[in-house]
Amino acid sequence: MVTERKRRSRYTSVAWSVNCKLHGYVLLLTGCTAARDANSARPGATASNHAMDAVKPAHGVSIHGQHVIDLPVVHLGFVSRELDRLFVHGGVTPQGALETLDHSFWCRVLEVYEEEVGMMYPFLDINQQSHEILKRQTQSYSGSLRSGSLYGEGISNIAFLVLAIVSSFEGSKPVEIVSLIVEEVFVSTIPKIRLQSPNLGDLTLLALTCIFFFLNDREKEAWRLIGTFVRLAHEKSPQEEETAPENISDTFSWSLYTLDRRWSFGTGLPSAVQDSEINRPSLPTMSETSSSAATLASRLQVSTSTQDYLQFRVLQWQQNLPCRLQFNGVDEKFDVAIEKRGDYMLLLMLYLRANQMRTIILRKAASRFGSHNIDTSNFQVMIQVARDTIQVLARLARETDIYHAQHKAFNHFLETAFSAVEGPQLRRGEYRMTSKCLSGAC
Numbered sequence: 001m002v003t004e005r006k007r008r009s010r011y012t013s014v015a016w017s018v019n020c021k022l023h024g025y026v027l028l029l030t031g032c033t034a035a036r037d038a039n040s041a042r043p044g045a046t047a048s049n050h051a052m053d054a055v056k057p058a059h060g061v062s063i064h065g066q067h068v069i070d071l072p073v074v075h076l077g078f079v080s081r082e083l084d085r086l087f088v089h090g091g092v093t094p095q096g097a098l099e100t101l102d103h104s105f106w107c108r109v110l111e112v113y114e115e116e117v118g119m120m121y122p123f124l125d126i127n128q129q130s131h132e133i134l135k136r137q138t139q140s141y142s143g144s145l146r147s148g149s150l151y152g153e154g155i156s157n158i159a160f161l162v163l164a165i166v167s168s169f170e171g172s173k174p175v176e177i178v179s180l181i182v183e184e185v186f187v188s189t190i191p192k193i194r195l196q197s198p199n200l201g202d203l204t205l206l207a208l209t210c211i212f213f214f215l216n217d218r219e220k221e222a223w224r225l226i227g228t229f230v231r232l233a234h235e236k237s238p239q240e241e242e243t244a245p246e247n248i249s250d251t252f253s254w255s256l257y258t259l260d261r262r263w264s265f266g267t268g269l270p271s272a273v274q275d276s277e278i279n280r281p282s283l284p285t286m287s288e289t290s291s292s293a294a295t296l297a298s299r300l301q302v303s304t305s306t307q308d309y310l311q312f313r314v315l316q317w318q319q320n321l322p323c324r325l326q327f328n329g330v331d332e333k334f335d336v337a338i339e340k341r342g343d344y345m346l347l348l349m350l351y352l353r354a355n356q357m358r359t360i361i362l363r364k365a366a367s368r369f370g371s372h373n374i375d376t377s378n379f380q381v382m383i384q385v386a387r388d389t390i391q392v393l394a395r396l397a398r399e400t401d402i403y404h405a406q407h408k409a410f411n412h413f414l415e416t417a418f419s420a421v422e423g424p425q426l427r428r429g430e431y432r433m434t435s436k437c438l439s440g441a442c
Contacts, residue, residue, distance in 0.1 A: 079174055094157045115341045223260075356417075358385050359382060390417050393413065393417075
């Protein structure tokens with residue numbers, strides 16, 4: 001039987017103690033924990049519209065006499081129960097899971113995956129995946145060969161990787177069960193893509209593996225691998241491949257590109273492919289956004305006028321988003337009755353990304369004269385942007401399970417916000433000003 005071992009805390013005292021050693025920041029989180037504990041007593045405090053409602057708020061833990069936000073206590077969800085049952089009855093394999101678990105279970109898994117991951121990175125065709133799982137299940141006993149499959153013989157491995165990703169949202173026990181199988185599938189696929197031209201199924205499988213690694217505290221491995229796969233997808237361009245079924249779609253290619261950029265930005269490591277190397281057609285409205293991002297990246301050593309221009313471009317991009325993607329800051333609440341979880345997460349991520357970019361621009365500008373000579377002209381703006389990010393994430397953790405299920409997605413947003421308001425560059429007076437600005441953060 002798999003035992004429950006304590007994993008390296010996803011976003012608990014380890015990460016929080018780094019960001020919260022200054023006593024003022026620790027105190028800010030006390031109110032969040034108390035409020036969330038109070039909310040746990042009322043029905044519907046967790047705003048999940050599917051099986052993720054198995055997650056409940058955590059109690060505060062003590063570090064240096066103060067309370068910090070900890071992960072919730074996670075009970076067995078529907079994926080955990082099925083994986084545990086499979087493990088007890090003889091082990092877990094991709095083929096066995098595909099044949100044993102019914103189609104309604106797989107539809108539920110795909111629904112969770114689509115809302116948590118697929119809407120932001122739509123490289124996996126959920127409808128096709130569901131169709132091929134059903135087809136594989138109905139034909140597995142007759143032994144008939146499948147035809148017209150998009151993912152080929154790799155469908156069982158792809159389905160299992162989706163299952164593994166969803167299991168990551170339920171705690172450490174299901175992850176322990178699936179991790180070894182994920183490693184075996186990954187190791188068996190790597191030689192194939194090195195020695196022959198990878199197909200869509202191979203690239204899909206490996207992209208899912210990267211996401212699994214990222215969600216389970218292996219972000220540098222995810223960054224390293226996604227860079228390789230972006231290169232492979234880039235080489236397998238429509239101009240080079242004539243067989244339509246094997247073409248890598250633009251959506252697939254740009255999804256990998258976005259993952260590469262996201263993890264490069266989060267880890268501070270370089271991207272695999274430069275924009276000038278890409279020969280894919282841009283997605284609608286992407287050209288202007290891409291050029292804006294390139295402008296931001298190339299001008300981070302900023303003068304005052306350049307800083308104002310970059311801030312303007314970020315705000316302009318944010319304001320020009322469609323109305324359905326506009327996020328109203330801390331006043332925006334997730335209402336399960338009127339919107340989908342995935343839609344809410346998408347607009348939330350766009351808002352946090354804009355705040356993060358503004359924070360970085362302002363932080364660079366503030367320290368451009370050196371670490372001991374801070375430019376305070378936009379200090380209040382930087383603190384306000386950081387405060388907004390902290391407020392939004394504190395409310396998200398207090399009122400929903402989204403933060404805890406997707407902790408890695410929100411990690412570096414919070415780290416960036418804290419980096420703007422702590423560190424050796426803050427003198428005592430500036431620290432007091434920061435603490436005062438953040439006093440209402442929770």
